[in-house]
Amino acid sequence: MPLTSSVKLGFLVNPVAGMGGAVGLKGTDGTDVQDEAIRRGATRVSPRRAVEALRSLGPFEVKLVFLTCAGQMGEDELAEAGFRAEVVYSPPSVTTGKDSAAGAAELVKAGAELIVFAGGDGTARDVDGGVRDAVPIIGVPAGVKMHSAVFLNRPEDLGPVVSSFAADPATKPAEVMDIDEDLFRKGVVRARLYGMARTPDDRAHVQAGKSSASTMTAHDEARQIATYIADEMRKDVLYIVGPGSTTAAIGDAVGFRKTLLGVDAVKDGSVLKSDASEKDLLALLDRERAAKIIVSPIGAQGFFFGRGNQQISPEVIRRVGKENIIVVATPTKLAETPVLRTDTGDPETDSTLKGRIKVVTGYGRRKLVEVS
Numbered sequence: 001m002p003l004t005s006s007v008k009l010g011f012l013v014n015p016v017a018g019m020g021g022a023v024g025l026k027g028t029d030g031t032d033v034q035d036e037a038i039r040r041g042a043t044r045v046s047p048r049r050a051v052e053a054l055r056s057l058g059p060f061e062v063k064l065v066f067l068t069c070a071g072q073m074g075e076d077e078l079a080e081a082g083f084r085a086e087v088v089y090s091p092p093s094v095t096t097g098k099d100s101a102a103g104a105a106e107l108v109k110a111g112a113e114l115i116v117f118a119g120g121d122g123t124a125r126d127v128d129g130g131v132r133d134a135v136p137i138i139g140v141p142a143g144v145k146m147h148s149a150v151f152l153n154r155p156e157d158l159g160p161v162v163s164s165f166a167a168d169p170a171t172k173p174a175e176v177m178d179i180d181e182d183l184f185r186k187g188v189v190r191a192r193l194y195g196m197a198r199t200p201d202d203r204a205h206v207q208a209g210k211s212s213a214s215t216m217t218a219h220d221e222a223r224q225i226a227t228y229i230a231d232e233m234r235k236d237v238l239y240i241v242g243p244g245s246t247t248a249a250i251g252d253a254v255g256f257r258k259t260l261l262g263v264d265a266v267k268d269g270s271v272l273k274s275d276a277s278e279k280d281l282l283a284l285l286d287r288e289r290a291a292k293i294i295v296s297p298i299g300a301q302g303f304f305f306g307r308g309n310q311q312i313s314p315e316v317i318r319r320v321g322k323e324n325i326i327v328v329a330t331p332t333k334l335a336e337t338p339v340l341r342t343d344t345g346d347p348e349t350d351s352t353l354k355g356r357i358k359v360v361t362g363y364g365r366r367k368l369v370e371v372s
Contacts, residue, residue: 006063007166010112010135011054011085012103012127014119015072015095017046017143046142047077049155049345050118053140054081056159062166067110069103077118086110097126104130104137114138114165114200116158121145121178128176128197136171136198138206141343146307149174149209150199154343154350157205164202171198175209208300221330221362222246226253228363229294229328238288239266240281240320242295242309246328250294263311278313285319292324293317297340299333305353306343314346322352327369328360340371 054077057064066085068074073095078085089106091099100119104127107115114136117127120143127137128150138161139151152158176195199206226249233239233254241247243261251258254269262275265284273280285291293312297304304327305312317325329337340357342350358366 010107010115012117014123017119049142050077053155053158056156100126101130118142147177170201172201174199218332222249226250238291244296246296314349
C-alpha cells in the first residue's frame with residue numbers, strides 16, 4: 001500500500017470484553033457468563049481501554065479517516081475521544097461474537113486499510129474470521145485472555161503503531177490463539193491456534209505470542225523456586241498468589257491446592273480464599289495487617305500484571321505496596337523474556353512499577369530485570 005495523505009482506520013469494540021477479569025470469571029464468552037459477571041458487580045472494561053487507545057493518536061501528518069460500528073461497538077468511544085466516523089455496521093442492542101465478525105467484514109468492504117479492535121482472544125478470533133486476511137488487524141488489550149500475537153502491549157501504544165503504519169505499512173504474520181473458557185475455569189488450559197492474521201510489524205509496541213515452558217528442566221527450576229518461596233514465607237502474612245505453573249509449584253511446596261488459573265489468598269499455609277476476585281482480595285486486605293503478592297510473568301510477553309490476573313487490580317497493588325511484590329520466573333522463561341511489563345489499566349500504577357525489579361529465579365537466586 002503506497003503512502004497516501006490519509007489512512008482509513010476501521011475501529012471496532014467488543015463492549016463486554018474483559019468484564020470477567022476482576023470478578024474471577026476468566027473470560028466473558030457467552031451471555032450466561034456475561035450475566036454472571038454483571039451479577040458479581042463487574043464493570044465494562046473495553047470501552048474505557050478503547051478511549052485510552054484513541055487518545056494516544058494525537059496529531060498526525062496524515063489524515064485519519066475512521067470507519068466504525070454503531071453505538072457501543074465503536075461509535076460512542078470515538079465520539080468520547082473527539083473523533084468523527086462513518087458508521088458501516090449497526091449491531092443489535094445485545095452483541096455477540098457474530099457481530100464482531102460481521103462488523104469487521106463490513107469495515108473491510110468499506111475500505112479500511114487497518115482494523116483496530118478492542119477486546120481479548122475471543123474478539124481477535126471473531127475479527128480475524130470477518131477480515132479473512134484482507135487487511136491487517138491490531139488489538140487494544142481489553143480482554144481477560146490475550147495470548148494472540150495481534151495485541152498492543154498497552155492501549156497507549158496505538159498512537160506509535162498507527163503512526164509507523166501510516167509511514168510504512170509493513171506487516172508480519174501473527175498467531176490468533178484462544179482457549180476453551182469452560183475448561184479454563186476448571187484449571188485446564190487447552191490452547192489452540194485458530195488462524196494466522198497480519199498485524200503491523202512494530203515489535204516495540206506489539207506483544208509477542210504466548211510462550212510455554214513445559215520441559216523437565218523448567219519443571220525442576222520451578223520446584224527450586226517453590227521450595228525457596230515456601231521457606232521464606234512468614235507467619236501472619238497474607239500471600240496473594242497469582243496464576244501459572246510456577247506459582248502452582250509454590251502451592252505444592254507449601255502444602256495447599258493452588259488453582260492453576262486463578263488467584264488464591266493464603267496465610268500460614270492455609271487457603272483463606274481460593275480463586276479470589278478483586279472484591280475478595282480487598283475484603284481480606286481490610287482485615288490483614290501484612291500482605292505480599294506473588295506473581296509470575298507470561299513467557300515471551302513478559303506481563304506480570306494485566307494478563308490473566310486482573311483480580312490483582314491497581315487498588316490491590318496499591319494496598320500491598322510495590323516493596324511487597326514478589327516476581328518469580330524460571331531461568332528458562334527469563335531467557336525468552338528479556339523485559340517485563342505491566343498493563344494494569346491504571347497508568348499511574350504502571351508507572352510506579354517501572355524500573356528494575358529483582359526476580360526470584362531459583363533457591364536463593366535473584367536476577368535484576370527491567371520493567372518497561
